[in-house]
Amino acid sequence: MKKAITLSVLCFLFAFSMQAQNYERCAAMENLEYRKNLDPTLENRMAEIEAFTQQRVLEQGNSQNKISGSIITIPVVVHVLYRNATENISLAQIQSQLDVLNEDFRRTNPDADNSWSQAADTQIEFCLSTVDANGNATTGITRKQTTRQDWNANDDAKRASSGGIDPWNTSEYLNMWVVPKMTTVSQGQTINLLGYAQFPGGAAATDGIIMIYNAFGRTGAVTAPFDGGRTTTHEIGHYFNLRHIWGDSNCGNDFVSDTPTHQTSNSGCPIGQTSCSSTDMPQNYMDYTNDSCMNLFTQGQKTRMRAVLDAGGARRTLALSDKCGAVAQPTCTDGIQNGTETGVDCGGSCTPCTTGPQYCASQGNSVSDEYISRVKVGSIDNASGAQLYSDFTSISTNLTKGTSSTITITPTWTGSTYAEGYAVWIDYNKDGDFTDSGEQVFSKAASQTTPASGSFTVPTGASSGETRMRVSMKYNGVPTSCETFSYGEVEDYTVNIIAGVADTVKPVITRTGSATINLTVGDTYSELGATATDNIDGNLTSSIVTSGTVNTNSAGTYTRNYNVSDAAGNAANQVSRSIVVSPASTSGCSGAISSFPYSEGFESGFGAWTQGGGDDFDWTRNSGTTPSSNTGPSSAAAGSQYVYMESSAPNYSTKRAILVSPCFNLTGQNQATLSFKYHMYGAAAMGSLELAVSTNNGSSWSAVWTNSGNQGNSWQDASVDLSSYAGSNVQLRLDGTTGTTWQGDMAVDAISLTNGSADKCAGVSAYNSSQSYSVGDRVTYNGSLYERGASSWSNLGTCGTARVLNEGTVEHLGVEISVFPNPVKGNMLYVKSNIENLPFTVVNMLGQQVAKGTVTHGVNVTNLETGMYMIQFNVNNTIETRKFIKQ
The missing domain is CATH 2.60.40.3080 (Immunoglobulin-like)
Incomplete structure (x- = not known):
C-alpha cells in the first residue's frame, strides 16, 4: 500500500446522519501536505521511524530477538469538550470505550471468530490513568464546557489557547479528546469527521487522537453504525503506526505481510469479497467497514504496533509509563511539581526555585573540525570562535509580529569540508521549551553549502517581550533542540518580540463555482460554498458564515451570502450567489442563438454554458494536466483551456456533473450537426459521458450520444447529427457520471454547432485486409462505419450521417x-x-x-x-x- 509516510490520519469522514447518508472516511494525504508545510523536518523524522520499524519487523523472524511477550499497559487521559449535558459524556460511556479497546487489542472481543488464522492478541492493554502529571491522584478524565461546536481538523481542541485542553505529557499518556463535532472543507463542500489520529513522529503538542462524542464507546450517546467503539480502535491502530489495510492506493501496501491486498476501502460488511487476486479482510480494524463487522488485528499488525513500543521505538516511554499505578509520595528529585513545591523539585520544602524559564541543555562534544563562526538575524551580527555551547543571551534583536525575518548561519571548517545540518528555535510562548507548534523557525538538511540561510515570520499570537532563540549546527544531521551530539555547536540568543502595525487588511472570499446557478422547480440545490484567506490569519474557510435560503419547490431568484472576519475584526467584502429557480416548462427555451456556425473553446470562461442543477459537483476549466495522476488530458485539444470533471474524492463513486448549453434556434434550419472533442483516460471503471438534447427548456432530456470507460490517452472526435431537431429551439447538456475510481477525469473541448449535415465516415479509410488493426481503430466497409473492439468489429451505422449508432457486431471484415x-x-x-x-x-x-x-x-x-x-x-x-x- 502507499509508501508515503503520513503524519496525521483524518479518518472516518461522514455526512450526517451516519445511517441515512453515504460518507467519506479519510483525508490523510491532504493533511500530510499541511503538516509538511508546518514542519519541514517531519518527513525525515518519520522516515527514520519507519526504517527502525521495518528493521524490528525483520528481527521478529529471529526468535532470539522477538519483543517480550509481556503485557504492555497504556495510561489514557480523556479530555471532554462539551456544550451541553448530552455532549458531556458519562463515565460509563468513557469506560465502555476502554472496555472495547482492551477486548479488541487482547482478542477477547465477543465477536472474535476463526475466519482468519493470523488474528492476534496484541498483548496491549489500556487503563484510565490514576496519577496526573504532578503525581496527584486523578480519574484520568478532564472536562471543559465551551460554546464552540465545530472543532475542525486543525488541532484547536488540543490547545487551551484556542479554547481546547492542552495535552498531558504525551510521552507518558495516550491523550484522547472528545468533541461535539468536527468538519473539514474539500472542493467547496463541508465534510463531517468521526475522528483522526497522529502517527508517531509528529509534534508532542498535538500527539494523540480526537473523536466526536457519539462515535466514542458503545453505550450512552452513540449513533449507529459507529456505535461499537471500533472507530477509536481504528485510530489507535494509526497512533501505533498501522496504515489502512488497502494502503490508500489501488492494490497497495500497508507494510504488513499477513494482511491480504485490497483494491480499496470496504464499507458495510462484504465478507467473502475478492480483489487484487485475494479475499478481502473486511473484519480488520484498519478497514472502513461497520463497527459490527470489525473484529481483528493480525499477527503482522501486532508486530508492527509493538515495535514502536519496544526499546528504541518512537513510543517506548509510553510503554514504560507508570501512570496507572499508585500515587507516589512527593520528593525533591521526582522531576514533577507536587507536594508543597512551587516549581519542579523546588520551592516549599525543597530548595528555592530559580526565576524565569529554564531551558534544556544542548551542545556539541567536539568543535575540532567545525563550528558556528557567524550568526545574522535582525540587528544581531555576531562573529564568534569555536565553543561547544555559547551563551550569547546578552545579545538581542527586535522581531516584529507578522513580519518576515531572515537568519543566516555561517560555519567554519578547520580542515576538510563536512556536511552540516542546522536548526533554529524561538520560544514564542516563553514557557521554557522549544517544542510548541511553530517554534522551530528554520531547519536545513545536512550539506556543505555555506552560509545556510532561511526566512520565517513571527506569529501574531506570539507573546510580547524578550525570549530565547537557539541556533544549532550538527555534523551530518538536523539537530533537535535538547540534543547533545558528537560534532558541532549550539548558541543561545535573546530576541524581543514586539507588536507589528495594526492589521487593517480585509480577508478575501472566493466563491466556489458559478455566481449564478439556474435550476428548475423540483431540482435539488447543492451548496458549493466558498473559501476565505487572510494575509495574517491564513485560511479562514471554516469561519465563513453563510446566509440565505433556497426553496427549489417555488420559482424565484434566491441569494446565498458569504461573510467572514479576521482576528483583528476586519470584515471581508460580502460575496453572493444567485440561484434562479424557473418554472418547469413544456415549451422550448428562449433567447436562442440563431447564427451558425457556433463554437465554444472555453478560452475566456464558460461562455454561455452554465453549471446544471440536480447534480453533485461542477465542471472545471483547466489548462495543462489535471491534479490526479494517470487520468485526464495533459493539454487542451485546441487553444489552452478545456473543461473537465475532477473525479477524485469526494466526487466518486457515481457522482454527476452537468454542464448546460445556451438555447439554440434551429427553427429555420433543415440540418444541424454538433461536433466536439472529448478525452476519457483513466481506469476501466472511470464512468460515462452523455450528450443529451431538450426541446422543452430542460424539463426532459433525450440522450443522443454516450460513451463510457477508458478511451485512451488522447483527444477523441465526436460528431452528432441533430437534424431531427431542426425546426425547434433546443438546449444541450454534457452529463458526466463518475465511476468507482478517482482515476476518471473526463474532459471536453472545441464544441461546434453547424447548420449542415455531417458524415461520420468522412476522413476514415476503407478496410484493408492486409493491414493490422488495434482496438478503437475505425474503417469503412460496404457503406458503413466500423470500429475495432477486443474481439469483434462494431457496426456504427451507415455512412452519410453524423449520428453514431450501434447496429451490432461482426467478428471479421473483408473475408478472403x-x-x-x-x-x-x-x-x-x-x-x-x-x-x-x-x-x-x-x-x-x-x-x-x-x-x-x-x-x-x-x-x-x-x-x-x-x-x-x-x-x-x-x-x-x-x-x-x-x-x-x-x-
Missing part, C-alpha cells in the same frame, strides 16, 4: 478464403484466409456431410472418395462456400 491445390491429389487440402480458426463443413454433391472441423492449416481429405465436393465456412453467421475436386 481460397483452397489449394485444386484438384487435390494428396492427403491435404490447404486453406488460405485472413481469418484464423475457421469452422468448416465438407458436403458431397448429394448434400451429405462427409467431414467437419476447424481449419488450422488445412483439411485432411484422405478418406474422401474421388469426386467433386463443397467446403463451407461459417463467417459472421454467413456461409462462404468453395468447390474442390478430389482425385
